[in-house]
Amino acid sequence: MFLLTTGVRPSEAYGLLWDEVDLVNGTIYIRRVLTRPRSGGWKFESPKTKSGIRSVVMPKETVEALREWKREQNAIILASVGNYHNHGLVFAAENGEPLQERNIIQRHFKPVLRAAGLDENIRLYDLRHSYATLALMVGVPVKVVSSNLGHADISLTLKVYSHVFAEMKEEAAVKLQDFLFSKSSSVGRAL
Structure with missing residues (x-):
């Protein structure tokens, strides 16, 4: 739900800290990504571009789901009796360590897809593309979508999602036709 409704990259979600989540205003602040070097372990890194550092406003349902998750996570921390490695991660394993993507995919994502x-x-990354496509289709301005995705330039968004704009062009033509030439339109009657 989080990836689909925010458009963030999985690595950005894995690196998100509770300090960067504003549940009052429904905003997240992307400041880092979580990476796993080939040598092992994990580390935080800065996003690749300056535009990768950004804020994203979340839908109310996502904010509520995060509130509920924070309560559940706090209960897990209390029940762990000191065995929780609290890195402040929003999305963490039951021991507080960063999530392993393969575990997320096998244990959670694939069952959701099957269901x-x-x-x-x-x-998982396809949820980012779904977010962008759906946002553009419902009329979110391309500049807002581009900013939420952390694209350095709006032209990248326009290029990657050009298929959406083709569909939107057809819809725009129908809307303009209805506005101008509909019998109930005052403009149509004047023409």
Whole structure:
């Protein structure tokens, strides 16, 4: 839900700290990504570009889900009796350590895909593309979508999601036709 409604990259979600979540205003602040070097372990890194550092406003349902998750996570921390490695991560394993993507995919994501009757080859990263496509289709301005995605330039958003704009062009033509030439339109009657 979080990835689909915010458009953040999985590595950005894995690196998100509770200090960067404003549940009152429904905003997250992307400041880092979590990476796993080939040598092992994990570390925080800065996003690749300056535009990768950004804020994203979340839908109310996502904010509520995060509030509930924070309560559950706090209960896990209390029940762990000091065995929780609290790094302040929003999304952490039951011991507080960063999530392993393969575990998320196998234990949670694939079962959700199966239950929804969707192709199991869908990747977590594809939720980012779904966010962008859906946001553009419902009329979110491309500049806002581009900013939420952390794209350095709006032209990248326009290029990657050009297929959406083709559909939107057809819809725009129909809307303009209805506005100008509909019998109930005052403009249409004047023409």
